[in-house]
Amino acid sequence: MKRIFCFIALLFPLAVVMPLHAQTAEAKPAEVSEAKNKVDINTADAATLALALDGIGMVKAQEIVAYREEHGEFKSIEQLTEVKGIGAATIARNRDKIIVATTSQ
Numbered sequence: 001m002k003r004i005f006c007f008i009a010l011l012f013p014l015a016v017v018m019p020l021h022a023q024t025a026e027a028k029p030a031e032v033s034e035a036k037n038k039v040d041i042n043t044a045d046a047a048t049l050a051l052a053l054d055g056i057g058m059v060k061a062q063e064i065v066a067y068r069e070e071h072g073e074f075k076s077i078e079q080l081t082e083v084k085g086i087g088a089a090t091i092a093r094n095r096d097k098i099i100v101a102t103t104s105q
């Protein structure tokens with residue numbers, strides 16, 4: 001009986017930790033570069049933008065996507081200031097997380 005109790009006591013932490021590890025090991029969206037952990041503001045969807053950028057929630061991320069769809073690709077990171085509610089401070093805070101890749105030629 002003591003052996004069974006010890007066996008269960010040893011397995012219990014594994015039963016608790018393994019599901020938690022599986023949740024954190026999920027794949028990131030394709031728009032976020034694995035190597036540099038940067039997000040392309042010309043291809044990322046709203047959910048990706050909201051997750052990757054500080055101070056950008058889902059509503060503001062949707063506005064970024066809407067602006068991009070209406071005006072075309074961003075030419076620079078600074079062009080984000082043309083989206084209502086995004087200022088220089090938000091850009092400065094996220095500069096190392098953003099890339100601007102052009103998809104059209």
